[in-house]
Amino acid sequence: MTITWHEITYDDAERLNDAFTLYHQSFPMEVRETENIFIQSLEYAEKHRPNNYRFLVGYLDEELVSLSTAHYLADVNTGFIVYLVTNSMVRSRGLGRETLRKMEEFLNQDAVTAGHKSLKAIVLETEILETLHTEEEKEDSIKRTRFFLKNEFRKYEDVNYLQPPIHQDGVDVPLHLFIKNLSEQELKKDEVTRIVRAMYIEKYYMSNRIEKHVLNRSYRKMNIEENDLFE
Template sequence: MFKIEIKWHEITNQTMKELKDALSFYNYSFPIEVRETESVFLQSLRYAETQKLNNYHFIAGYQNEELISIVTAHYLADVNAGFIVYLVTNPKIRSKGLGAKSLQKIEEVLQQDSIHAGYDSLKTIVLETETEEMVHSEKEKEDCVKRTNFFMKNGFYKVEDFLYFQPPIHDDGVDVPLHLFMKQRTEQEISKSEVKRIVKAMYVEKYHHGNGIEKEVLNTSYRKMNLEKHDLFCD
């Protein structure tokens, strides 16, 4: 059986060579119209350095000095949840367990964040995936189904009956309806009110502090989800 030996590196603002390689890997993996700018990654790393409990991770996996995987995630201390933003693997070695190993690695890292924040265990992990309505071709539809099956195979489930929008990450000002997928890591079920709190933390930590999206823009997207009577930011 093919076995992948991976050496994991935590990317920081101080590891400039690895950071440059990881960003090149990211840019190569996504078409320009859906990429976030490199400044978002740099800002997220800088912001994490100022935090005591919240955190941001940019993990790179190497095989024989070749970069084969990157995964990024935020730890949201107030809700004891991890938010996986990107998981990208080398297409030449997919279907060999690399994606699952990358998920396992970031889960271990987020678990350590949870313990550092004073919890016994990380409560849940959340991520966004595109909806079926977003695909434009049979190939994209096939990839969408594969991603959904991959996450479900690795313990995630789709949050049903929950309207979610990714706020505008590009200059077009368009927010995007997406699915939320979650992985429960404790026996206690995640209630709808807890999902709402997690989404609020995602908006504040990732999209405001990480992406630098203005508060009023985020408030507009937040209102569309009908999560509560108050805006995300009330000042």
């Protein structure tokens, strides 16, 4: 299986339309961000290097079969994978693993551009099994967890992580924080705290444009440090 990879830019209308079609088909409404968040993320990254935003799509022949987005957080030399989805017809052929590998390759390029020898870590959010409602959702969650564990991600237990509200309902979402440590040293809690802080600022403030007081409230609830994100 030979996948052709492309990076999407905000003026790449045809591939954007393909990507958004797969995106809307793959995720339930409650976890979907609006399309303009993707555009804002691309625009923000253009102006704030060495931070970056990667919007990766993979094609098999002429069919879009894979999509992944991630932020490179320069202050903590860490990649933050936001979305990863593959076509259900080709999932058993190693496409998810290949998409992760390709995204890690791009994020590592960002790390080198920022002056590092290599990327320190990759982080992502996953749902908590007990918060899901249907058996199908739970089965899918178990499969995703197995997939990430198989690909060297580990659940970080020392933070009761909250995703800040991405919709107008103002509801925080408890999620698991999974981290793939790419450095030789174990990540200390203060390093993970800095990563979470960078996720909130670079992703949820600068790209999603969630208001400061909302992010301060969500961040404070996690009790990982005394200071607010914003004074």
